[in-house]
Amino acid sequence: NEAVWRILSFPIHERHPTVVHLAVHLENGQRVYFSTDNAHAQALSPSPTTLxxxxxxxxxxxxxxxxxxxxxxxxxxxNAAAKKFQRRKQGKVVEGHSNLYSTNALGRLYTVHPNNAECFYLRLLLINKRGPTSFQELRTVNGHVCATYREACQELNLLENDAHWDTSLADASNTARPQQIRTLFAVILTTCFPSNPKELWEKYKDYMSEDILHRLRATNQNPDIQFTPNVYNEALVSIEDICLAITNKALVQLGMDAPERSANNLFDCELERETHFDINELSTFVQTNLPKLIPEQRIAYDRIMHAITSQNGGLYFIDAPGG
Known part of the structure; x- marks a missing residue:
């Protein structure tokens, strides 16, 4: 039985064929191990990875x-010690190469989540492109060095088309308000990973910006005002705010151009987010639930409220696995 098999140290399992895990990382994005003695040397010249x-x-x-x-x-x-690949010395002779041998060993690239966008597209290129000699050549297509790995994948037709998302936005443009269309576009960007989001934006940006244009015309009492870069930029800022709320990712991380934001705009957005509450509703909630607190919860509540009312501030962590 199994117990005897283990006592006699017989093999419990075997793996065939050999599987070699292959690193996937962006340029200068490999994991580096260092100590206080070699930190400077490792930073200047990190050890080679399989990639x-x-x-x-x-x-x-x-x-x-x-x-x-x-x-x-x-x-x-x-060769883990030398950190390099070496030709096999055993196996089946490769036809046309007398000193080259092959086996049935497999290479498996580490998986990358699509949320890690550029690394995800780098992996996609590694799966499909033969013999790259550098990160730059990996994203070079027909002599053109693409700015991003995503762009290279797009040029090589490795990405699905966006027909489904195009149809969804077209339907929404006929019935939904601009704010709803912006929300839909933000959801598509953050959860559906369209292959060419800039093209979708260019096609439907007027529909997403209509309310901003209408407000601008009303404010200036001028119905002849047309769409301008500032109108589109405000729509992009609104879309980016939604994306940040969904996945904490800016538009530039989702394949779009970053909108122009001033420091004041950033502060105003944060201030609005922190003050966008119904004070009366919150006060009613406190009055209703405060008597329900157990003694330990009441201690934490009183201590935190005292820090607030006395304007002393503080950092608190409530470890409450039970809720």
Whole structure:
């Protein structure tokens, strides 16, 4: 039985074929381990990862230039001590290469959540592009160096089209108010990861900005005022505020251009968020629930309220696993 098998130290399981995990990270984004003795040296010259070693190998080895990142372990082994890939010395001889051997080893790239956008698209490029020699070449398409990995994926048609989101915004544009359309667009940006959000914005920005234009015309008593960059910018600020509330991500992190915000605007938004409460409703809530507090809760409440009323302030952490 299993107990005897374990007592005799027989193997409990086996894994076949060999699976090699391959690092995925942005340029200069690899994990670095250091101590007080080598912190400066590690910062200046971090140890190679399987990804940076792959780039180096593609520069020096013609055969490696023909491979995908995930195919590398089939023909090369990772020397953990030397931090580099080396050709296998055993296995099946590769046709046309007398000194090259292959096995059934598999390479598996670490997964990346789409919320980590640029790293996610970098991984997508690594899965599809053969023999890159650097991060820059990885995002180079037909001789053009793309500004982002997402743009490179778009140029290579690796992303789904946005027809579904286009239809959703088109339907909303016929029936919904501008604020509702902006909210829908923010939800699409933060949860659906459209491949070309800028194109969707350009197509529907007038619908998302109509209320701002209407307010501007009414304020200036001039019905001839038309859409301007400032009108669109205010709409983008509103959309970004919604995105920040949903996922705490700015538009620039979601494939859009950042709207122009002044320091005063940022302060006003934060002030509005912190003061946008119904004081009477909150007062009623306190009066209703204060008598229901248990002794331990009342101690915390009284101490915090005293810090507020005495204007002493303070930092408090209430560890309440039971709610």
């Amino acid at each position: 940076t070693a792959f780039f180096s190998l593609c520069r020096d080895d013609i055969f490696a230039k023909t491979l995908l990142y995930s195919e590398l372990p089939t023909y090369y082994t990772w």
